Amino acid sequence: MPVSETPTAAQTHSxxxxxxxxxxxxxxxxxxxxxxxxLFVIGIVSTLLKGEWHLGPSQLALLNAVMLGAAFLGAMVFxxxxxxxxxxxxxxxxxxxxVVAAVGSALAPTLAVLVAFRFLLGFGVGGDYxxxxxxxxxxxxxHHRGRMVALVFSTQALGLIIGPLTALALLGGGAGPxxxxxxxxxxxxxxxxxxxxxxxxxxxxxxxxxHAASVPRQSRAGxxxxxxxxxxxxxxxFLASRRLLVLLAGTAGCWFLLDYAYYGNTISTPQIIALxxxxxxxxxxxxxxxxxxxxxxxxxxxxxxxxxxxxxxxKLQLAGFxxxxxxxxxxxxxxxMTTAVVPFLLAYGISYFFTEFxxxxxxxxxxxxxxxxxxRATGHGISAGIGKLGAFIGVFLFPVLQHSLGxxxxxxxxxxxxxxxxxxxxxxPEPAGRSLEDISGEAITATEQAIRDAGExxxx
Numbered sequence: 001m002p003v004s005e006t007p008t009a010a011q012t013h014s015x016x017x018x019x020x021x022x023x024x025x026x027x028x029x030x031x032x033x034x035x036x037x038x039l040f041v042i043g044i045v046s047t048l049l050k051g052e053w054h055l056g057p058s059q060l061a062l063l064n065a066v067m068l069g070a071a072f073l074g075a076m077v078f079x080x081x082x083x084x085x086x087x088x089x090x091x092x093x094x095x096x097x098x099v100v101a102a103v104g105s106a107l108a109p110t111l112a113v114l115v116a117f118r119f120l121l122g123f124g125v126g127g128d129y130x131x132x133x134x135x136x137x138x139x140x141x142x143h144h145r146g147r148m149v150a151l152v153f154s155t156q157a158l159g160l161i162i163g164p165l166t167a168l169a170l171l172g173g174g175a176g177p178x179x180x181x182x183x184x185x186x187x188x189x190x191x192x193x194x195x196x197x198x199x200x201x202x203x204x205x206x207x208x209x210x211h212a213a214s215v216p217r218q219s220r221a222g223x224x225x226x227x228x229x230x231x232x233x234x235x236x237x238f239l240a241s242r243r244l245l246v247l248l249a250g251t252a253g254c255w256f257l258l259d260y261a262y263y264g265n266t267i268s269t270p271q272i273i274a275l276x277x278x279x280x281x282x283x284x285x286x287x288x289x290x291x292x293x294x295x296x297x298x299x300x301x302x303x304x305x306x307x308x309x310x311x312x313x314x315k316l317q318l319a320g321f322x323x324x325x326x327x328x329x330x331x332x333x334x335x336x337m338t339t340a341v342v343p344f345l346l347a348y349g350i351s352y353f354f355t356e357f358x359x360x361x362x363x364x365x366x367x368x369x370x371x372x373x374x375x376r377a378t379g380h381g382i383s384a385g386i387g388k389l390g391a392f393i394g395v396f397l398f399p400v401l402q403h404s405l406g407x408x409x410x411x412x413x414x415x416x417x418x419x420x421x422x423x424x425x426x427x428x429p430e431p432a433g434r435s436l437e438d439i440s441g442e443a444i445t446a447t448e449q450a451i452r453d454a455g456e457x458x459x460x
Contacts, residue, residue: 017206020139020203021139021140021148023202024135024136024139024202024205025136025148025151025152026198027091027135027195027198027199027202028132028133028135028136028152029151029152029155030155030191030194030195030198031091031094031095031128031132031191031192031195031199032128032132032152032153032155032156032159033155033156033158033159033191034095034098034125034128034159034188034191034192034195035125035128035129035132035156035159036155036156036157036158036159036160037158037159037162037163037187037188037191038067038098038102038121038125038159038188039067039068039071039125039159039263040159040160040163040266041159041163041167041184041185041188042063042064042067042118043064043266043268043269043270043289044163044164044167044181044184044270044286044289045063045181045184045185046060046063046064047270047271047282047285048167048177048178048180048181048282049063049177049181051177052177052178052181053111055111057399057403059111060399061395061396061398061399061400062115062396063111063114063115063118064268064395064396065391065392065395065396066115066118066119066122067118067119067121067122067125068122068259068263068388068389068391068392068395069119069122069388069389069392070118070119070120070121070122070123070125070126071122071123071125071126071129071384071385071388071391072126072385072386072388072389072392073123073126073385074094074122074123074124074125074126074127074385075126075127075129075130075381075382075384075385075387075388076126076381076382076384076385077123077126077127077381078090078093078094078126078127078128078130078131078381079127079129079130079131079377079378079379079380079381079382079384079385080232080235080377080378080381082130082131082134082377082378082381083232083233083374083375083376083377083378084232086204086208087131087134087135087138087204087205087208087377088135088199088202088203088204090127090131091128091131091135091199091202092195092196092199092200093127094124094125094127094128094131095124095128095192095193095195095196095199096124096192096196097120097121097123097124097127098121098124098125098128098188098189098192098195099189099192099193099196100120101117101118101120101121101124102121102185102186102187102188102189102192103186103189104116104117104120105117105118105121105185105186105188106182106183106185106186106189107182107186121188122388124192126384126385126388129364129380129381129384129388130367130368130377130380130381130384131377132152133149133152133153133364133365133367133368133380133384134205134368134376134377134380135202135205136148136149136152136368137149137365137368137369137376137436138205138206138207138208138368138373138376138436139205139206142433142434142435142436142438143309143433144309145309145369145431145436146308146309146313146365146431146432147305147306147308147309149364149365149368150301150304150305150308150361150364150365151305153301153360153361153364153365154301154302154304154305154361156301156360157293157297157298157301157356160266160293160297161290161293161294161298163184164286164287164289164290164293165290166183166184166187167180167184167286168283168286168287168290170183170184171282171283171286172283177282207373207436208373211373211374232374232375232378233372233374233375233378235378238375238378238379244371244375244379246427247370247371247379247427247428248379248382248383249424249427250366250370250424250425250427250428251363251366251367251370251379251380251383251428252367252382252383252385252386252387253386253421253424254317254321254359254363254366254421254424254425254428255363255367255383255384255386255387255390256386256387256389256390257390257417257418257420257421257424258321258355258359258360258363258387258390258421259363259387259388259390259391259394260390260391260393260394260414260417261324261328261355261394261414261417261418261421262355262360262391262394263390263391263394263395264391264393264394264395264397264398264414265394265398265414268395268398268399268402269289269292270285270286270289271398271399271402272348272407273285273288273289275338275402275407276338276339276341276344276345277341288345292345292348292349292352293352295349296349296350296352296353297352297353297355297356298356299353299356299357300352300353300354300355300356300357300358300360301356301357301361303357304316304356304357304358304361304362307357308361308362308365308432309432309433310432311432312430312432313362313365313366313369313430313431313432314362314366314425314428314429314430314431314432315430316357316358316361316362317358317359317362317363317366317421317425317428318422318425318426319354319358320354320355320357320358320359320360320362321358321359321418321419321421321422321425322418322419322422323350323351323354323358324351324354324355324358324359324414324415324418324421325415325416325418325419325422326415327347327348327350327351327354327415328351328411328412328414328415328418329412329415330347331344331347331348331408331411332408332409332411332412332415333408333412337408338406338407338408359421359425363383363387364384366428366431367379367380367383367384368380369431369436369439370428370429370431370439370440371440372440372441373436373440398410401413
């Protein structure tokens with residue numbers, strides 16, 4: 001008899017799981033592209049606004065940093081809620097918030113209104129961080145989890161590039177600075193709206209659903225229509241656990257140090273380039289920034305995606321921090337580096353490569369792996385929030401430090417921060433190639449084992 005080509009139930013289920021993974025990748029990637037675009041485009045916008053609104057250093061610092069301060073709050077709030085009521089239930093809300101805030105920012109008539117909408121935008125972006133990482137981490141198989149989560153994060157590279165490209169196109173087309181900055185801010189609403197549409201019907205990851213199903217439902221007596229609690233661990237229990245606190249110190253501490261260095265430099269890159277090439281035009285400054293991102297940062301993202309599961313997530317973070325520190329130390333210690341354009345851009349570009357092929361990717365990946373399911377979004381949310389607090393401090397302090405320490409002194413301080421990041425990485429476990437249950441020490445229920453057997457691919 002001929003062999004039937006009708007797919008078995010297991011094959012059908014495996015195909016469904018693969019389709020859901022691809023959908024999760026698309027949903028998370030669109031949202032994270034929006035996050036990156038909105039966060040980094042402000043460096044260009046503030047440069048264009050400086051002359052039009054006659055902004056001083058403190059006003060520029062506030063405009064550049066306010067969104068990061070709000071992201072600190074949004075990441076912790078939304079991360080906590082996601083452990084209680086589900087990943088996807090809060091996912092579309094953060095994107096909807098970004099749509100409203102992006103449109104409001106583009107139409108802002110004054111600095112105060114712009115700062116207010118940037119704060120709202122940052123709150124939504126902060127909420128997107130933990131859910132994007134955790135959703136993808138819980139859908140991915142353990143043999144390629146790092147690559148899948150890194151693919152989500154790599155859309156940040158598009159956000160870094162699209163902003164300067166759009167600005168150059170608008171300025172080159174005669175739009176003028178006044179129209180350009182408003183268009184740049186308003187464009188952030190388009191991918192955010194796409195994320196809202198894509199996230200409406202996204203199902204919960206199987207791991208979260210299995211844990212939620214295993215939690216006894218509380219009585220609804222006297223609370224008609226009230227949602228039953230999810231599998232989240234209590235915040236007091238989270239903070240009382242020595243093991244979870246050590247993990248949190250590693251994930252949150254490393255993210256704080258990375259974002260202090262990364263955002264302080266990245267958002268301030270137009271100002272840094274202006275110091276190195278004081279006679280360059282606005283278009284030239286933006287073009288140099290774009291070249292740094294395209295030539296140095298993008299290859300770092302791509303190599304991280306391809307190699308991190310083989311190198312190891314913890315090992316990659318450690319090596320990246322070390323190389324970042326070395327590059328910043330060279331700029332700060334070698335005489336003439338901050339006045340010679342080509343040597344400076346070479347060292348600065350190498351630091352960008354190892355930031356992406358290292359802690360900028362891994363600080364996003366690791367918190368979605370090392371915490372147990374019932375505390376994963378909370379742990380990632382706190383880590384992302386503390387990271388954005390570091391970014392806020394870095395962006396806000398950069399102009400002050402540059403004025404008091406000079407560019408060389410400021411980058412030497414960044415080198416020291418990178419060394420601290422490498423040392424703090426040592427407290428974290430190596431999660432590459434291990435299942436989430438193995439990393440966290442969670443018991444595997446029959447439901448979860450079935451999910452793993454049907455959904456996760458065999459080792460290559």
